[in-house]
Amino acid sequence: MSKIITPYKDSSLGKKEQVAQMFDNISGNYDGLNRVISLGIDMKWRKKVVALVAEKNPETILDIATGTGDLVIMMSNTSAKKIIGLDISAGMLEVGKQKIEAKKLSDKIEMVLGDSESMPYPDNYFDAITVSFGIRNFETLEKGLAEIYRVLKPNGIFVILETSVPTKFPFKQGYSFYTKFILPIIGKIFSKDNNAYGYLSESAANFPFGETLNNILRKISFIECKAMPQTFGVATIYTATKK
Numbered sequence: 001m002s003k004i005i006t007p008y009k010d011s012s013l014g015k016k017e018q019v020a021q022m023f024d025n026i027s028g029n030y031d032g033l034n035r036v037i038s039l040g041i042d043m044k045w046r047k048k049v050v051a052l053v054a055e056k057n058p059e060t061i062l063d064i065a066t067g068t069g070d071l072v073i074m075m076s077n078t079s080a081k082k083i084i085g086l087d088i089s090a091g092m093l094e095v096g097k098q099k100i101e102a103k104k105l106s107d108k109i110e111m112v113l114g115d116s117e118s119m120p121y122p123d124n125y126f127d128a129i130t131v132s133f134g135i136r137n138f139e140t141l142e143k144g145l146a147e148i149y150r151v152l153k154p155n156g157i158f159v160i161l162e163t164s165v166p167t168k169f170p171f172k173q174g175y176s177f178y179t180k181f182i183l184p185i186i187g188k189i190f191s192k193d194n195n196a197y198g199y200l201s202e203s204a205a206n207f208p209f210g211e212t213l214n215n216i217l218r219k220i221s222f223i224e225c226k227a228m229p230q231t232f233g234v235a236t237i238y239t240a241t242k243k
Contacts, residue, residue, distance in 0.1 A: 004139075005206055007199035015139040016088060016115065023067070024091035025193035031068055031095070033190050037183060037197075042133075045230050046071055048237055049130055049161050054078040056157050058127030062086060064116045064148065065134020069096030072109050075130075085111045086119065117144045121151045128152075132161040136207040145220045149242060158222065158240045164209035166233035175234055179205055209236055 006015045007022040026033070034042060049071065053061065057079045063072045066085030075083055087093050093111045100109050114120060116131075116138060129152050138144035152158055166172045179201040187197020208216065213236075214225040222240035229236050 005199065005203045007193075007195045015137075016117075019137045019139075020088045020090075022193060022196050022199065023087075023089035026191045026196050027068065027089065027091035027095050029190055030092065031070070033186070036190070037186060041231055042235075043070075045161055045235055045237065046074055046132060048230070049132065049159050050074045050078065052159050052237070052239060053128045053130060053157060056128055058157075060084075060126045060128075062121075062126045062129045062151065064129065064131045065137060066096060066111065067092045067132075067134075069093075069099050069109070069111065071130060071132050072096070072111075073099060073103060073105065076103075076105050076108055080128075081108070083109045085109060086114045086116060087111070088113070088115060117147055119147055119151055123150055124153045125151045126153060126156060128157045128159070130159045130161075133163065135160055135162055136203045142216065142220065145217065145222075149220050149222060152242045154242050156242050158217075158238075158242070160213075160236075160238040160240075162207065162209065162213075162236060162238070163204040164207075164229065164233055164236040165205060168233070171232040171234070175232075176205075213238060214240075 004015060007018045011018050059081050061075055061080045061083045063085045066072055066087045069085050072083050072085040085096060090113055093113055097111050100106055117140060129148050148158060166175045183201045184198045188194050210227050214227055217225045217240045221243060223243055224241040226239050227236050
C-alpha cells in the first residue's frame with residue numbers, strides 16, 4: 001500500500017473530497033501553470049500516450065482524472081467513436097467542457113463527473129483506458145486499478161502517465177530540489193490554493209514508480225506491464241493489458 005498523502009492536513013474530509021476541492025480551487029489557471037511547471041514537456045509525453053492508444057485502433061476510450069481535457073482532445077484524432085473523460089472535480093471538468101465546445105468536439109467527447117474507484121460502466125466496456133497524472137490522487141490505489149481492470153475489455157490497453165523520481169546523478173538531486181523548493185513557490189505565486197502544489201510535489205515524491213508500480217498492476221491481474229521512463233525519469237509511461 002502506498003502512503004496516503006492529502007492536500008489539507010487538518011481537514012475532516014477524506015482524500016477524495018480534499019482532492020476534488022483542491023482541483024476545483026486551481027482549475028482556472030491549471031493549464032497555464034502546468035505548462036510553466038513542466039516547461040511544456042508534458043504535452044510531448046501526452047502525445048506518446050495518444051500514439052500508444054492509437055496503435056490499438058480503439059472504438060471506445062476512457063480517460064480517468066481527465067482534468068481540463070488535454071488528453072481527450074488529443075485523442076479525438078484517433079479512430080475512437082466515443083471518448084469519455086471522467087474526473088472528480090467539477091471545476092476542472094467545466095474548463096474542459098469549454099475547451100471541447102470551442103473545438104466543436106462535443107459530439108465525440110463526453111465529460112463526466114465521477115469517482116474512478118466506483119465507475120458507472122459495465123464490465124468489459126472500454127477498448128482503451130488512460131490516466132495522466134491522476135493515479136497518485138486515488139484514495140485507494142489498488143481499488144482504483146481493480147475498477148479500471150473491471151471496465152476494460154479483454155486485450156484492451158491501459159496506459160498511465162505519471163510523475164516518477166530520477167534515480168541517476170545529477171537528475172535525482174536536481175529533481176528533488178525542484179519539487180521540494182521551486183514547485184511549491186511557483187504554486188503559491190500563481191495559485192490561490194497554497195496547499196495544492198505542495199501536495200502535488202509531496203505525492204509525486206512518495207508515489208510508487210517503475211517496477212514497483214508494475215508489480216501492483218500485476219497483482220490486480222494486468223499482464224504485459226511495461227514502464228518507459230521519460231525525460232531522465234521525471235515521468236514514466238506505463239502500459240498494461242487485460243487478460
